[in-house]
Amino acid sequence: MNSAGALWGGRFKKAPSKALADLSRSPAEYFRLAPEDLRSSAAHARELVRAGILDAQECAAIEQALAGVEQDFLAGKLQPIPADEDVHTFLERVLKDRIGALGGKLRAGRSRNDQAANDLKxxxxxxxxxxxxxxxxxxxxxxxxxxxxxxxxxxxxxxxxxxxxxxxxxxxxxxxxxxxxxxxxxxxxxxxxxxxxxGGAALAGSAIALHPELAAVELGYDGACExxxxxxxxxxxxxxxxxxxxxxxxxxxxxxxxxxxxxxxxxxxxxxxxxxxxxxxxxxxxxxxxxxxxxxxxxxxxxxxxxxxxxxxxxxxxxxxxxxxxxxxxxxxxxxxxxxxxxxxxxxxxxxxxxxxxxxxxATLGFSLATEVADWLARRGVPFSEAHDITGALVRHCEARGCDFGDLSAEDLAAVDPRLGPDVLAQLTAEAAVSARSGYNGTAPASVRxxxxxxxxxxxxxxxxxxxxxx
The missing domain is CATH 1.20.200.10 (Fumarase/aspartase (Central domain))
Structure with a gap:
């Protein structure tokens, strides 16, 4: 086959159809992973030195070229072309343009499968x-x-x-x-x-990159996948x-x-x-x-x-x-x-x-202080189920008269239930209600601070x- 620059195709007799190429090509936004792919490539180059595929001089040349590619990419001087199927194809093409066949040696021991997973991570x-x-x-x-x-x-x-x-x-x-x-x-x-x-390569691991745990640490990971x-x-x-x-x-x-x-x-x-x-x-x-x-x-x-x-x-x-x-x-x-x-x-x-x-x-619209009445009764020994009913009756009394708690007299309270003493009125302010909730997670100002x-x-x-x- 021959699609120039493709990372695969040796066993194919003809190039991909346009429909396949269009479907397979990475969207433009995927190329934002170029910096991560370049970082990973530098780490892989050092792994290839450990494997004996590259010598120190070749690795240095590759690392220098990768740094230059990254600088130009980030500066907007490098853009993928339609023939670049993905970020990996794009960067290998550029690298080979700059350093020739040496750029092609970098592919040994890895796959786009582990590259893709790694770049996004x-x-x-x-x-x-x-x-x-x-x-x-x-x-x-x-x-x-x-x-x-x-x-x-x-x-x-x-x-x-x-x-x-x-x-x-x-x-x-x-x-x-x-x-x-x-x-x-x-x-x-x-x-x-x-x-x-x-180091996962295509799926079975690599026969060349045998120490992915070292490359992992170089890239800021804690280690390699098991x-x-x-x-x-x-x-x-x-x-x-x-x-x-x-x-x-x-x-x-x-x-x-x-x-x-x-x-x-x-x-x-x-x-x-x-x-x-x-x-x-x-x-x-x-x-x-x-x-x-x-x-x-x-x-x-x-x-x-x-x-x-x-x-x-x-x-x-x-x-x-x-x-x-x-x-x-x-x-x-x-x-x-x-x-x-x-x-x-x-x-x-x-x-x-x-x-x-x-x-x-x-703050006090809609009888929002009703719970204060029920709590006041409960603190005086009234079972809360009864206190709840008494307070509900007090709300009905206010609704019937078109008034709020603040308009009530001692006589109004007693008429609803004799256990409603006049001193409950002191509790029926927004400030008192908020201050009473002074527990660890309460709304009292001191708790909030x-x-x-x-x-x-x-x-x-x-x-x-x-x-x-x-x-």
Whole structure:
């Protein structure tokens, strides 16, 4: 056969059809793995020295050429051509153009199967930390807002109905706690992805590259995969990466959903900064939370690519199959989505203005202090099942009169149940309700301040691992 530059074809009598070539060719975005392939090639060159395939001078020439290729690729001076089936074909072609037949010696002892698995794993291991750094920037924005609103009281909701008063800081930190777990999952994923596929070759291992554990350490892994079939056929690390990003996407979407509510005219809790909102092409008055909406929408992509990879994996024999090339599309989609969404969400949260008075005015709507009445009765020996019924009757009494707890007199209380003494009224304020919940994970301001301190310790530990991030 002869497709110039192809990595296969010696047993074929003719070149691939155009339809096959078009289907088989890697999409343009897959070539972003060139830096990882070049790093792996340098490590493989050193393995070939250990195997006696290359001498030290040849290895040095290859390493120098690989460094030059990487520099030119990153500078935009090198681009794949239509004949380059994938990143491996592209880079071998360029290398042979630069150093001749010596470039062809580099292929000994390896396969595109272990190269492909390794390139993506290296890429994900790099990206996981930069994504974590972006999450931590969002964490900092949430914590900064929380510090400003430790004493800002508002309504807490269940079923989107007023439930009990909480501090707004406590509500913000609920999201921050979820994001802290997202980063912990990233750290845990990195630990589990720390074995290199190199040396697996096509599937049986290599008869030449006999010390993949050494190349693995050179590339930042803890070691090499124990089983060559598993090395080239496993993609659970990709599926797990996509679960981590999908869970992060769900958490981002839940925060976005609350921003819609807070920013609505019906709530009017927050005002978005003009630089982090958009308008309408027909309605001049509109100021829309597009960042939150786009985040909610794009979280569906993160869920979809996880599902796609799981479906691709579930029915294939356990070794390398071309179905596995779907892993790159899915991973790149997740990474690209989060690299857009996270900075935008961070900016929106960091710059939103909170209307403290509006929040306070809504804190006791919908009889959100009812639990205080039931708790007051329970502390005086009334079984809580009875206290619950008494409080429910008090709510019905108020609804019938069109009043709230604050409008009640001692006579009103006694008329509902004689066990409702007038001193219960002192408990029926949002401040008293919040302050009473002073336990370890409660919403009392003092508890929230301690929660912030503990969370900042976690964020600091995570930041050491993630690094400062691209910004």
């Amino acid at each position: 290296l890429h994900l291991r790099t990206k996981i930390r930069s994504l974590a750094a972006d999450v931590l920037d969002l964490q900092n924005a949430l914590v900064a807002q929380a510090k400003e609103h430790v004493d800002t009281i508002t309504t807490g909701f269940t079923h989107l109905q007023p439930a009990q008063p909480v501090t707004f800081a406590h509500q913000l930190l609920a999201h921050a706690q979820g994001f802290a777990r997202d980063v912990d999952r990233m750290m845990d994923w990195e630990r589990r992805s720390a074995l290199s596929p190199l 089983n060559s079939i598993d090395a080239v056929g496993a993609r659970d690390h990709v599926a797990e990466f996509l679960f981590v990003t999908a869970m992060l996407g769900v958490n981002l979407s839940r925060l976005a959903e609350e921003v819609f509510l807070w920013n609505s005219k019906q709530f009017a809790w927050v005002e978005l900064d003009d630089g982090h909102a958009t308008g309408s092409s027909i309605m001049p008055q509109k100021k829309n939370p597009d960042i939150a909406e786009l985040t909610r929408g794009r979280s569906s992509r993160l869920i979809a690519v996880l599902q796609g990879v799981l479906v691709a994996l579930k029915g294939i024999p356990f070794a390398y199959n071309r179905d596995l090339s779907e892993d790159k599309w899915a991973a790149f989609e997740a990474i690209d989505t989060l690299e857009l969404v996270l900075p935008a969400m961070t900016g929106m949260i960091a710059t939103m203005a909170v209307d403290r008075e509006r929040l306070k005015a809504q 301690r929660q912030i301190g503990r969370l900042e310790t976690v964020i600091g530990r995570q930041r050491v691992w993630a690094g400062p991030g691209p910004g």
